[in-house]
Amino acid sequence: MSEITSRNRIHRHKDRGHYDDPTIYEILDQGKICHxxxxxxxxxxxxxxxxxxxxxxxxxxxxxxxRLLKQLGSGIPVCVTVTHLDGLVLARSTFHHSLNFRSVVAFGTARHVEDLAEKHQALITITEHLAPGRTRVARAATDEEAKATSVVRFEIEEASAKARSGPPIDSPKDMQLDVWAGVIPIAVEEHEPQPAPDLKPGISYA
Incomplete structure (x- = not known):
């Protein structure tokens, strides 16, 4: 996957590009939603x-x-992206405003998961990714429920990561302006769990 091709080559700000598996996997593993x-x-x-x-x-x-899963499973070309917004980068000039971010763009094809054992494992993998430890306490999907769920496996053929971090980069002529410049950090956080209204008394989230 580290090979650079016409599909995954980064053209703008090449210095921010990464093609190695560890960087790409880390960004993917820290996300919850892809497009x-x-x-x-x-x-x-x-x-x-x-x-x-x-x-x-x-x-x-x-x-x-x-429709999405039906089309994906037919083997058409697919592009999957994941982005983390880490901060608003505010310069002294609006022209030099930017974002601190980490992103991955992956290309490949997908196939339907038909094997029931693999489908169960895929559902476990998704659940554990979204809520680590959840499958140890929640009821697992039955065979009937798994069969009623469509699962596709998207094979990453080529991918690239891109990231920006650090302070704003102002033009020298703007450095003396009396305008605040810096970074406003942004992070996705988990807050206090909100129990279901019909939850039995004495059951805590773990």
Missing amino acids: VGFTVEAQPFVIPMAYARHGNALYLHGAPNS
Whole structure:
């Protein structure tokens, strides 16, 4: 996956590009939502989806009648992106405002997961990615429920990562302006769990 090709080559700010598996996998593993892009009859679609990485592949799941999953499973070319916004970079000039971010763009094809054992494992992998430890306490999907769920495995053929960090880069002529400059950090945080209204007394989130 580290090979640079015409699909994954970064052209602008090449110094921010990364093609190594560890960097790409780390960004993917820290995300919860990806955007899946594909084209059907000359019409582009981009759909947000939950996902989980397993090796060099991503598992996606949904309803069996999902147009997205039906199309993905047919083997059409697919582009999957994941982005983390880490900060607003405010310069003294609006022209030099920017964002601190980490992102991955991955290209490949997908196939339907038909094997029931693999489908169960994929659902476990997705659940554990979204809520680590959850499968140790929650009921697992039954065979009937797994069969009623469409799962596709997206094989990453080529990918690249891109990231920016650090302070703003102002023009020398703007450095003396009496304007605040710096970074406003942004992070996704988990807050106090909110119990279901019908939760039995005495059960805590763990």
